[in-house]
Amino acid sequence: AQSVAQPEDQVNVAEGNPLTVKCTYSVSGNPYLFWYVQYPNRGLQFLLKYITGDNLVKGSYGFEAEFNKSQTSFHLKKPSALVSDSALYFCAVRDQTGANNLFFGTGTRLTVIP
Amino acid sequence: GAVVSQHPSRVICKSGTSVKIECRSLDFQATTMFWYRQFPKQSLMLMATSNEGSKATYEQGVEKDKFLINHASLTLSTLTVTSAHPEDSSFYICSARSMTSEYYNEQFFGPGTRLTVL
Numbered sequence: 001a002q003s004v005a006q007p008e009d010q011v012n013v014a015e016g017n018p019l020t021v022k023c024t025y026s027v028s029g030n031p032y033l034f035w036y037v038q039y040p041n042r043g044l045q046f047l048l049k050y051i052t053g054d055n056l057v058k059g060s061y062g063f064e065a066e067f068n069k070s071q072t073s074f075h076l077k078k079p080s081a082l083v084s085d086s087a088l089y090f091c092a093v094r095d096q097t098g099a100n101n102l103f104f105g106t107g108t109r110l111t112v113i114p
Numbered sequence: 115g116a117v118v119s120q121h122p123s124r125v126i127c128k129s130g131t132s133v134k135i136e137c138r139s140l141d142f143q144a145t146t147m148f149w150y151r152q153f154p155k156q157s158l159m160l161m162a163t164s165n166e167g168s169k170a171t172y173e174q175g176v177e178k179d180k181f182l183i184n185h186a187s188l189t190l191s192t193l194t195v196t197s198a199h200p201e202d203s204s205f206y207i208c209s210a211r212s213m214t215s216e217y218y219n220e221q222f223f224g225p226g227t228r229l230t231v232l
Contacts, residue, residue, distance in 0.1 A: 036223070043120075043207050044158075044223040090157065101148070102209075102221055106157045 002027045002093045006105035013081045014113050021076040021108045023091030032094035033074045034102065035065055037087045044090065050074060061085070081112045116142055118210050120224035127198055128232055135193045135227045137208030143188040144210035148221070149181070152205040164191050198231040205229075 003026045013019045025031055032051055036044040048059025055067045065076045076089060091105040117140040127133050137147060145166050150158040162178075164170040164185035172178045180202075182194040191210075195202055208224040 041205075041226065041228060043118075043225040044209075046220075046222070101160055101163065103160075104157045107155075109155075 002095050002103050004091050004093050004103055004105040006089075006091055006108045008108050009106070010109050010111070012111045012113060015083055016080050019078050019081040019085070019110065019112070021089050021091075021110060023074045023076065023105060024072050025074060025091075025093050026072065027093055031067075031074075033065075033067065034092040034094070035059065035063070035074075035076050036090045036092060036104075037061075038090065038107075039087050047076070047089075081110075083112045083114050086110055086112045116212055116220065116222045118208065118222045118224040120206075120208055120227050122227060123225065124228045124230075126230045126232065129199055130197055132194055132196045133198055133229060135195075135206055135208075135229075137191045137193070137210065137224050139189045139210040139212070139222070142210075142212045142214045142222075144191075145188060145213055146211040147185055147191040148209040148211075149183060149191075149193050150207045150209065152207060152226075158207060161193075195229065198229070200231045203229055203231045 005024045034049045035047040038044050047063050048057050050057050050067045058064045063078050088107050088109050090107050092102045095101045119138045121136045147164050149161045151161050152158050160173050161176045162170045162172045164183045166185050166188050170183035185191040205226050207226045209221050211221050
């Protein structure tokens with residue numbers, strides 16, 4: 001069974017500071033991991049994914065994520081936060097069996113303080 | 115490319131009526147589409163997976179007679195909430211899996227539909 005945990009409901013960071021949004025996963029087999037962002041009353045926008053290869057994955061809007069197999073983590077990071085980064089962030093893992101569904105974490109609300 | 119649209123974006127209806135939500139993949143074909151439901155400040159809950167030309171597969175606890183899903187073509191899936199009640203009020207998001215070579219097996223999300231049942 002696949003599962004994703006986002007231990008923080010809320011993350012606050014000052015504008016210009018680095019940000020980290022945490023995600024840990026549990027899968028059987030190789031993990032396919034994703035980060036999505038959701039703005040109010042909007043659908044999900046893809047940020048980045050890890051399938052294989054380099055552990056550091058670069059994505060949209062300056063975000064990156066580091067895959068750490070030993071810690072089963074896939075934390076989202078950005079060197080310098082913008083106020084416009086304030087949104088709801090979801091980590092997801094793809095089911096490698098059956099219909100290849102995406103399973104989402106509970107989401108982390110990021111607030112960047114001016 | 116790889117855009118998914120939903121219509122309507124917002125709908126308000128009276129209790130007991132039925133509401134249809136359309137999900138379209140605009141520039142790619144999608145043999146598989148997904149319907150999610152999202153409650154305020156919560157994650158997305160997968161309701162069902164639909165494959166073009168076949169019956170949808172519903173997740174446990176989702177009433178298939180209440181949430182009718184039709185996936186009649188490679189670019190269109192519809193979700194009909196039948197006899198809607200206030201507890202059905204939610205944000206419904208569809209997703210389509212691309213089968214094109216450029217975005218093979220990637221999943222793209224629609225902008226969502228806010229349903230309010232009075």
